[in-house]
Amino acid sequence: MPNTPHTDAASPEPLLSLERLHVRFGETVAVNDVTLAIGRGERVALVGESGSGKSVTALAVLRLLRDAQVSGAIRFGGEDLTKKSEREMRGLRGSDIAMIFQEPMTALNPLYTIGEQIAETIVVHDGVPPVEAKRRAVALLARTGIAEPGKRVLSYPHQLSGGQRQRAMIAMALACRPRLLLADEPTTALDVTIRAQIVDLLLELQRDEGQKRGMAVLLITHDLNLVRRFAERVAVMERGTLVECASVDQIFSAPQHPYTRKLLESRPRRAIEVVPPVAASVLEAHDVSVTFRTKLPGMEGWFRKGRFDAVSNASVSVRQGETLGIVGESGSGKSTLAMALLGLQRTSNGAIVFQGRPLASYRGGEQTQLRSNMQVVFQDPFSSLSPRQTIERIVGEGLALHQPQLDAQARREKVVAMLHEVGIDRTALARYPHEFSGGQRQRIAIARALVLEPRLLVLDEPTSALDVSIQQQVLMLLTGLQRKYNLGFVFISHDLAVIGAMAHRVAVMQNGVIVETGDVGRIFSNPTHPYTRKLLEASLQA
Known part of the structure; x- marks a missing residue:
């Protein structure tokens, strides 16, 4: 089957399995009968245009949808998440399943430092003392490549660049070594150099965590270059429906569905005209x-102009x-x-x-x-x-x-x-x-x-x-x-x-x-x- 995950002999059961997932908001169907499985340590990309149901699918996994009617099964490690209480889900969020949101400036709390927000996750889920949590927060920032992590833990979100905020979000998501990472457009609106660094970072961290606990990644994106470089398998969604699922090589070399072909043919094409030499x-x-x-900060609280x-x-x-x-x-x-x-x-x-x-x-x-x-x-x-x-x-x-x-x-x-x-x-x-x-x-x-x-x-x-x-x-x-x-x-x-x-x-x-x-x-x-x-x-x- 094209949506069959990679598995290993010791654990043949997929880490995450969506079985006929259906999400409705009133009369609007956002996700329609989606079946998808992700194996331990696997990298799967979920692609499609805005409104195709990608983010709703990820939020359904975390049970973060309000005013939605959800049916079907969401099995994580063999257990159906739709049957769990809210208290049980709070124990899973951030610990076993973590998420990187698209816009870190809105996802991060502007009233708390980056270090406080990372440390809070560690204290809540791992139960370590705040001092130890702060030390681990510094180590996590260093691991994501942020310069001077000891200083950056004291920074507020607005004091960091877009790339630094995204790295801080990744550090927070990985704080408790999750088994599944949901990355929702983690590189949108980032510079090409920062985008390449984030992709390298995710690959490196996924490999490291994969050796320990088999961390799987579900990447939600419309960036096809990112998909080609990062993912092993691609699932394509159109208007809430999963229309195609196959390996990266197969999707890019021989797409089967017309919508997949449309996405691949939508890369920018040059069609401009030559400007005449006499143009005014x-x-x-x-x-x-x-x-x-x-x-600039000066002596005794005074400020000098820079x-x-x-x-x-x-x-x-x-x-x-x-x-x-x-x-x-x-x-x-x-x-x-x-x-x-x-x-x-x-x-x-x-x-x-x-x-x-x-x-x-x-x-x-x-x-x-x-x-x-x-x-x-x-x-x-x-x-x-x-x-x-x-x-x-x-x-x-x-x-x-x-x-x-x-x-x-x-x-x-x-x-x-x-x-x-x-x-x-x-x-x-x-x-x-x-x-x-x-x-x-x-x-x-x-x-x-x-x-x-x-x-x-x-x-x-x-x-x-x-x-x-x-x-x-x-x-x-x-x-x-x-x-x-x-x-x-x-x-x-x-x-x-x-x-x-x-x-x-x-x-x-x-x-x-x-x-x-x-x-x-x-x-x-x-x-x-x-x-x-x-x-x-x-x-x-x-």
Whole structure:
């Protein structure tokens, strides 16, 4: 059977067995008749688009679903978890079954230090004294590769980077040496270098724990590169149903189900047009720097001012119909540079010219016109769209401000026309953002930006949180809109595959400095800077 787990002679029974699992929320079926088994020490990937039931399946294993009707059997070590009391489940959670959540910033308690949160798990489940628990917390952080673990145990979640928070979550999950680890999108939105490190770390820890207790891993993800590198077996879910389950080699070389083939064919594809040499300049930036004043701890509680150079002497340009990709790790200055290019971040030196005119020369009402010609699409459309406004008002808000001569009917017609351009029909007008999927919300955010017919569009990680198939749809949409309206794009991403598909030229940033820039084909095939080579190597590994 394709979903048969690896077993050993000493323990032929699978570690985890889902038997006809069915999860319903009211009239909505989230998981439909799923049967899946995972053996001791096995690595299984559960893949599918948002809403396919992946995370609900994992939460059902831990019995963490509220207001849900669950039927079928969930056997762990031969015992049916659906028959256990809540007290018995609390004893299993964190001890025998642990989970790494997708977003550590929301999963970690902001009021407690990292060390306190890891130590609490150890004290509760292993019953050791707090002093010993803290010592083990330091050791766990060290094991996950966090520098200066003795200091980091005293840090709060907001004081750590995304990669460090994810490592802290892994340390917490492994604190009691679980037999089953549920990893829910553990690398989403991480830089390619951090992503590769997390994958290596999970492989190393799984091998170490596998020698002792046979720790199995259920990896939930939509990152197919991660699946290929990490998993031994792949289970594919579509709309709550398990449609295919087979070895990694079989899934990638000979997928059987149409949905699996669709996922594999959804990788970014390059479809951009060549920019004519005579294309007019939209934006030019010369030696732009952004400096922030910081406070450094001084003697006797006093503070002395320090200086942080977020962007140093950056020079870039964008022409009509051209996409400039900006890549680099978190904290490299990508978004800060983009905000400076838009005139939304004060610069300490340098010049920015938009359509032949310095940004600094725009005054009064001219700045309003400038805003209509420079628009931005953010990474998370759910937080950038007002939950209290209808789609008609969200998309039409800019028109009301920048084109006051339009009456309500004319405004509505323009909103409907732009929504149609991005693949959203007019029935969306009276609805709210929470009623749409992530991909649809991003299309709405794009419509809001383009309804004003700007000349420059800044896209700040617009596809990082989207499924691979939805990501490809958004990229093709942007390519078509650029071609139709002759737009200039500044495309910020840490996903080099996306940049390779979308960008004409690329600028590589490290610690606020553009270390390499040029044609995307040349940079990707023959990078000259060591940092660029590091990013490309990590992208191939992750």
